[in-house]
Amino acid sequence: MLTILVTVAPVFLLIATGWGAVKSGYLPGGLADALNGFAVKIAVPVLLFRALERLDFSAAFSPPLLLSFYAGAFTCFAVGIVLARRVFGRRPGESVAVGFSATFSNSVLLGLAIIERSHGAGPLTPAFGIIALHAPLLYAVGMLTMELMRRGGRTLTETLAVAGRSIIANTLMIGILAGAIVNVTGHWLPEPVMAAVDMIASAAIPVALVGIGAAMTRYRLRADLAEAGMVTVLSLLLHPAIAFGLSHYVFHLPADAVLAAVTLAAMPPGMNIYLFAVMYDRAVNLAASAFLLATTLSVLTVTVWLYLLNLAVPG
Numbered sequence: 001m002l003t004i005l006v007t008v009a010p011v012f013l014l015i016a017t018g019w020g021a022v023k024s025g026y027l028p029g030g031l032a033d034a035l036n037g038f039a040v041k042i043a044v045p046v047l048l049f050r051a052l053e054r055l056d057f058s059a060a061f062s063p064p065l066l067l068s069f070y071a072g073a074f075t076c077f078a079v080g081i082v083l084a085r086r087v088f089g090r091r092p093g094e095s096v097a098v099g100f101s102a103t104f105s106n107s108v109l110l111g112l113a114i115i116e117r118s119h120g121a122g123p124l125t126p127a128f129g130i131i132a133l134h135a136p137l138l139y140a141v142g143m144l145t146m147e148l149m150r151r152g153g154r155t156l157t158e159t160l161a162v163a164g165r166s167i168i169a170n171t172l173m174i175g176i177l178a179g180a181i182v183n184v185t186g187h188w189l190p191e192p193v194m195a196a197v198d199m200i201a202s203a204a205i206p207v208a209l210v211g212i213g214a215a216m217t218r219y220r221l222r223a224d225l226a227e228a229g230m231v232t233v234l235s236l237l238l239h240p241a242i243a244f245g246l247s248h249y250v251f252h253l254p255a256d257a258v259l260a261a262v263t264l265a266a267m268p269p270g271m272n273i274y275l276f277a278v279m280y281d282r283a284v285n286l287a288a289s290a291f292l293l294a295t296t297l298s299v300l301t302v303t304v305w306l307y308l309l310n311l312a313v314p315g
Contacts (some may be wrong), residue, residue, distance in 0.1 A: 004118065004306045011113045012299050014206055018213025032218070035211030036271070043204035044108060045175030050201045051128045052179025060129030064251035069130050069261045072242030073138065076234040077103040081145075088227050090283065092149035097276060097283035098227065100142040101290045102234035106270030107134050108172070109208040110298075115263050118306050123260035130264055132176050135272070139170075146280055215271065216295065219288040228289040231269070235294050236301040240266035248312060255313045266305040268294035 018035070021027040080099035084090040090098060105111065108131055115123050144160070168174075182188065189197070221228065243265035247258045269291055277287035 004310065005303045007118050008114050008302060008306065011110065011117060011209060014209035015213035015216070015295070018210035019216050020213070021210075022214045022217045027214075029214075029217065032211055032214035035207050035214060039109070039204060039208035039211055041171050043200055043207055045171045046197055047112075047201040047204040048108070048128075048131070048172060048175040049179040049182075050197050051124070052132065052176050053182045055128055055179070055183060056125055057129075057183070059125050060132070062126065062129065062253070062257065064253055065126050065129060065247065065257045065261055066133065068243050068247035068251060068253070068257075069265055070133075070137070071246060072239040072265050073103045073105070074141070075242055076239050077141070077145075079238070080231060080234055083230055084227070084283075087230075088224075093146060093280060094283040094286075096142065096146045096149055097273075097280060098231060098286060099145075100138070100276050101269050101273040101283070101287050102231045103239070104138050104142075104269055104272050104276070105134075105235060105239065105264060105267040106212075106295075107131050107264045107267055109205065109212060109270060111264045111267045113205045113209060114267070114302060114306075115260060119256075119259045119263070123256040123263070126257045126260040127264060130260065132180075135170060135172055139272075139276075142276060146282075212271070212295070216292055219292045221289050221292060224286050224289055225293070227286055228293045231286070231290040232294040232297060235269050235290075236266060236298055240305050244309075244312075258313045259309055262305060262309055263302075266298075266302050268298040 018031070022029055022031055077099045080102035081095045084095035084098035085092070088098075107127075112124070112127065112131075115127055188194075240262050243261045244258070247253045247261045253261070269287075271291065274284070274287045274291055277284045
């Protein structure tokens with residue numbers, strides 16, 4: 001297990017670098033906005049474009065693979081909503097934001113880095129198949145559920161229209177769609193352009209990880225620590241457990257597919273849970289606390305999951 005921890009340590013050290021640089025005052029607090037803006041609006045969409053542009057669609061979009069990951073994600077969403085309502089007494093809209101926090105794993109900025117560091121390039125193909133649907137699918141379900149449960153919201157038609165515009169205008173989705181179009185049509189870009197794409201893509205993950213660390217300095221664990229703990233357990237334990245059970249024992253998927261599904265499912269919630277909470281002004285403090293707590297504890301839980309995967313899926 002120590003070997004695995006050493007393998008993934010650079011990923012978390014980059015996060016710690018961003019946190020320490022801002023927390024100590026060595027770099028300004030605005031660094032988080034600058035780095036995350038570059039990562040989310042330019043570098044990561046370019047990374048996803050490059051991945052989809054050369055992706056083997058038949059290998060990436062396997063129904064059993066997608067079911068293994070998303071069955072776990074939507075189970076956590078439903079369980080999070082029920083526990084928020086029944087145990088913590090949340091209002092309907094707040095419960096949806098809590099459930100969303102439990103289901104939206106940091107699959108791109110953190111997941112890809114850990115997969116490549118721990119498993120190599122093999123699982124990246126199925127990982128990109130999951131990621132291509134991740135944001136649009138989870139946002140669509142989250143927004144639709146929010147509008148159906150909260151009072152005084154938009155009509156269903158307006159909700160679907162807003163969700164559709166938000167998904168299509170998302171920079172990550174633009175990168176995915178552009179890469180898929182190039183892949184399908186075979187209209188390859190000139191070599192100098194692709195060289196620039198490769199250079200930007202190579203910077204995406206390191207910049208994003210430092211940006212996550214810088215952003216973590218803004219948040220504090222608040223009074224809703226127990227509820228944040230519940231979200232953390234669903235995200236870091238239940239989601240990967242379901243993904244592992246389905247992918248390995250039910251569908252008997254190839255090793256690379258199991259490694260991709262479980263590793264992505266084991267990631268902590270990403271910053272999108274905070275953005276979703278702010279968008280609806282529901283459970284904002286909880287989202288910030290869950291993001292901070294789960295990201296911190298994931299250093300341990302991700303190491304344990306990788307260790308178990310190495311025992312169960314040595315291929």
